[in-house]
Amino acid sequence: MVIRMRTTLAIMICKFVTFICHLFKKNGTVYPGERAIKFFPKVLGKIDYPEYVVVVTGSSGKGSSVSMIAHILENTGKKVIWNKSGSNILNAISTLVLNNTSTFSHKMNADVLLLEMDERFIKETFAPGTITHLCITNITRDQPARNAHPLMVFDSITENLDENIHLVLNVDDPVLNRIKYAYRNEITTFGIAKTKYDAKSLSYPVDFAYCPACHTKLEYSSYHYGHLGVYNCPRCSFSRGKVEYEAEAVDLDKGTFKIQEDELKLNKKVFFAVYYTTLAYTICNLLDIDREKILEGINEKMMETKRGKTYSLDNREIEMLESKNENALSYLQSLNYIKMQKGKKTVVMGFENVSRRYSYNDLSWLWDVDFEVLNDEQIDKIFLIGRFKYDVTVRLEYAGIKDDKIVLVDELENLLGSIKENSKGKIFTMVCFDMTEAITNLLKEVDDEKGN
Amino acid sequence: MKKVIKIAHIYHDLLNLYGENGNVRALRTFIERQGVDCEVHNISFGDKLDFSSYDLYYMGSGMEEAEYMALSELYDYKNDIKNAIENGKTFLITGNAMEMFGTKIRLRSTRNVAGLDIFEYNAVESESRNVSELFYECEELPIDEGRDVVGFKNCNSNIMNNTYDRMFKFPDNIHYKNFYGMMFVGPVCVRNPYFTDYILENLFDELGLKYEPRTDTIEYKAYHEFVNNFIRNSNLD
Numbered sequence: 001m002v003i004r005m006r007t008t009l010a011i012m013i014c015k016f017v018t019f020i021c022h023l024f025k026k027n028g029t030v031y032p033g034e035r036a037i038k039f040f041p042k043v044l045g046k047i048d049y050p051e052y053v054v055v056v057t058g059s060s061g062k063g064s065s066v067s068m069i070a071h072i073l074e075n076t077g078k079k080v081i082w083n084k085s086g087s088n089i090l091n092a093i094s095t096l097v098l099n100n101t102s103t104f105s106h107k108m109n110a111d112v113l114l115l116e117m118d119e120r121f122i123k124e125t126f127a128p129g130t131i132t133h134l135c136i137t138n139i140t141r142d143q144p145a146r147n148a149h150p151l152m153v154f155d156s157i158t159e160n161l162d163e164n165i166h167l168v169l170n171v172d173d174p175v176l177n178r179i180k181y182a183y184r185n186e187i188t189t190f191g192i193a194k195t196k197y198d199a200k201s202l203s204y205p206v207d208f209a210y211c212p213a214c215h216t217k218l219e220y221s222s223y224h225y226g227h228l229g230v231y232n233c234p235r236c237s238f239s240r241g242k243v244e245y246e247a248e249a250v251d252l253d254k255g256t257f258k259i260q261e262d263e264l265k266l267n268k269k270v271f272f273a274v275y276y277t278t279l280a281y282t283i284c285n286l287l288d289i290d291r292e293k294i295l296e297g298i299n300e301k302m303m304e305t306k307r308g309k310t311y312s313l314d315n316r317e318i319e320m321l322e323s324k325n326e327n328a329l330s331y332l333q334s335l336n337y338i339k340m341q342k343g344k345k346t347v348v349m350g351f352e353n354v355s356r357r358y359s360y361n362d363l364s365w366l367w368d369v370d371f372e373v374l375n376d377e378q379i380d381k382i383f384l385i386g387r388f389k390y391d392v393t394v395r396l397e398y399a400g401i402k403d404d405k406i407v408l409v410d411e412l413e414n415l416l417g418s419i420k421e422n423s424k425g426k427i428f429t430m431v432c433f434d435m436t437e438a439i440t441n442l443l444k445e446v447d448d449e450k451g452n
Numbered sequence: 453m454k455k456v457i458k459i460a461h462i463y464h465d466l467l468n469l470y471g472e473n474g475n476v477r478a479l480r481t482f483i484e485r486q487g488v489d490c491e492v493h494n495i496s497f498g499d500k501l502d503f504s505s506y507d508l509y510y511m512g513s514g515m516e517e518a519e520y521m522a523l524s525e526l527y528d529y530k531n532d533i534k535n536a537i538e539n540g541k542t543f544l545i546t547g548n549a550m551e552m553f554g555t556k557i558r559l560r561s562t563r564n565v566a567g568l569d570i571f572e573y574n575a576v577e578s579e580s581r582n583v584s585e586l587f588y589e590c591e592e593l594p595i596d597e598g599r600d601v602v603g604f605k606n607c608n609s610n611i612m613n614n615t616y617d618r619m620f621k622f623p624d625n626i627h628y629k630n631f632y633g634m635m636f637v638g639p640v641c642v643r644n645p646y647f648t649d650y651i652l653e654n655l656f657d658e659l660g661l662k663y664e665p666r667t668d669t670i671e672y673k674a675y676h677e678f679v680n681n682f683i684r685n686s687n688l689d
Contacts, residue, residue: 141469144606148581149469151515205473207515209465210497215521217465217496360585361682362604364638367471387681390674394642397670398477 010040014098033094045127048107054114058137060330062116068280072297082114119157128162135168142327145360172228174208190245190282198222204370226329245282265299311443323430328368335373344425350386351432371399381423456489460506464494472512474639503532513547513637542630548607550633551575573614588620598646603636645671
């Protein structure tokens with residue numbers, strides 16, 4: 001009885017603090033949960049969760065996967081509670097859960113709770129038996145100063161597994177494939193078959209090049225990117241094996257692929273879109289969603305891509321791409337995207353700080369990124385900005401990019417003028433969080449001047 | 453006069469966790485700027501190791517699993533490695549690869565992993581991951597400019613009982629003959645061009661070649677920019 005009372009009060013606190021936050025036009029995604037947890041630390045263990053609690057974790061692709069899954073589920077009329085903002089610390093999840101829970105019955109008002117989560121927060125957030133499906137996208141080098149290395153992330157994920165969880169694994173990743181051999185409960189696998197975009201070999205470092213069982217070098221028939229690909233051990237039985245939900249016939253020009261007999265469309269013509277669409281298709285099948293409805297959500301009522309406002313400079317289009325420092329493969333995705341675009345191109349890169357989480361200036365990741373893909377005749381100029389522009393210049397020169405293609409810009413306010421005068425073609429910016437806003441402001445000023 | 457310098461990048465696909473390929477690329481670039489050819493041989497686990505025919509051996513950092521896997525093979529070459537070091541071969545060993553050359557690695561579980569027992573230091577696994585940005589003066593560098601070495605540590609252990617000569621005033625490094633070991637991870641040679649010159653000048657000297665640092669190149673510009681931005685006004689370590 002006391003516990004029920006405390007649960008009720010914790011929910012009330014969360015809802016009340018959220019109301020106050022909104023009253024004062026504050027975001028209120030973290031603080032209300034913090035207050036509720038402070039009042040009753042075990043409150044999340046007392047909630048009556050919906051039938052499905054789906055968590056997506058991994059080094060990259062969590063946010064886009066969760067968006068696509070939510071889009072399909074909502075299209076079927078399901079009530080989905082999900083962390084749209086990507087905020088996944090304990091207090092943020094608490095706010096989300098408690099604000100969507102009945103104050104007195106303690107039942108969540110949802111058919112599905114869907115969360116993207118950093119693996120390290122799973123254990124402290126949910127009691128064993130709460131999560132029904134855990135989807136893992138990949139484990140790659142990501143924020144080494146924080147995560148140390150991929151196997152430490154792997155250990156952190158496997159520590160969170162309990163016997164009730166249905167795992168959904170991307171077995172293109174050999175480190176995730178290890179779980180298949182150790183976990184004795186339900187597992188569903190997904191991946192991408194060999195595509196025409198794959199490489200036969202790679203020129204940059206790959207983790208998990210060896211079989212974890214017998215230490216023989218894994219044989220890849222194709223690499224999608226990094227250590228993700230189609231592989232097997234030539235000596236023992238460790239292999240990617242038969243993949244239950246496997247994307248085939250990937251065509252990025254048309255934006256299509258197939259899973260079994262189903263033709264699927266991509267909402268974005270980039271390789272990693274195949275992964276998040278395949279994962280969404282897989283998990284929705286596992287949640288017993290009608291197949292026609294899944295296809296409708298993916299193909300007909302296509303999810304809008306997250307595109308910011310598009311700008312132009314002297315009638316040249318500017319596309320602002322995500323640039324994730326310290327995650328070499330994610331960074332590479334953006335470089336590959338630029339390479340795939342037709343016509344003359346100008347690229348802007350740089351960052352003022354390596355990370356928003358810490359002040360370390362660890363630049364090791366620059367040497368894990370395959371900047372060699374920028375050796376593209378269609379790239380007219382590469383503009384470098386920010387405090388690390390000389391370090392990036394070193395990396396580009398080692399990648400074989402000629403001096404005369406690289407333009408260093410000391411003062412950000414001179415960037416647009418320099419681009420106008422010294423370069424041609426569509427402009428792609430690949431700057432980190434700290435520079436995006438500054439460039440956007442410069443572009444707005446240009447727009448305003450035009451307006452005047 | 454010898455005109456080709458051969459580098460062995462040992463376990464390039466196993467001990468290459470934090471962009472350490474940059475070190476081998478920098479060594480090659482710096483050597484070629486001297487008008488000397490450079491051959492880099494990437495050695496994989498299971499390949500035959502030869503500790504007599506290369507001029508420089510490089511090994512970088514790896515996940516602990518990879519480190520112990522590498523050790524399992526290196527035990528067979530222990531005497532060859534020891535002889536090569538005693539005979540003045542150049543070894544550049546960065547990150548946790550340095551641990552392997554000591555007597556043992558003591559794990560938190562109190563289990564010991566035997567090292568190659570070439571040096572008398574040992575490694576002790578720490579309670580939590582050691583992550584820090586380190587700036588140390590390398591007093592062995594002949595000039596003031598460039599003495600601040602920019603390093604990054606990201607490993608599970610500390611080096612103990614290290615009584616050998618050191619390049620920097622912190623325990624996790626060693627300079628013995630032409631063996632340079634340090635627990636710094638990442639592209640140390642790219643980020644510290646004066647330090648790279650120092651190692652290569654010694655190597656060139658051993659080989660009877662002349663070495664002229666090319667301080668007008670981009671690595672030096674990047675180094676000075678970083679030092680000005682982050683070390684001059686920094687309280688870090």
